[in-house]
Amino acid sequence: GDSVTQMEGPVTLSEEAFLTINCTYTATGYPSLFWYVQYPGEGLQLLLKATKADDKGSNKGFEATYRKETTSFHLEKGSVQVSDSAVYFCALSNAGKSTFGDGTTLTVKP
């Protein structure tokens, strides 16, 4: 079946540091790929998505590119802020089923 593997955390960075959270997937067909974020005390919300190979999703300074050749969808941000502290989930949607990674906890220190 489909699977998503994301970089184990927790990740701790200083404000304005560069962020990369790795995500790779295994799936048949042509899945859509997503990054979700869960801020402390809040529900899951969509951060960005890409629906086909080479698409780049972006939102709030975060970016991720759908790489079919490496089956990856790494999340990046050039300069993180304290307010970016949250749990980040990589996920795919394929033929009516969604598969999530286990999440990466990011803490940004001032």
Next chain:
Amino acid sequence: ETGVTQSPTHLIKTRGQQVTLRCSSQSGHNTVSWYQQALGQGPQFIFQYYREEENGRGNFPPRFSGLQFPNYSSELNVNALELDDSALYLCASSLRLADTQYFGPGTRLTVL
């Protein structure tokens, strides 16, 4: 516009009992999915309903069942509860199949 709501917020049951969790989709959304999220893990897909029909199912036993109503609200029923069923249960609605999902805050189920 009202977001996705779930009830109850918290629930405590004993092993062997049955439970019903409820979800109200965002207005106009005809697709709802249910997930189980154990502590420290990502959400696990239980099933999806589209226009009142089950559209996809994850690796959960038949004692996990669901319904979607004409107004697109939804229920998740779990029979013969086991200790491992303790988790956060999330529902998510979308405007159409394969569209962006909007998650509710979840129901925390504890099985003793």
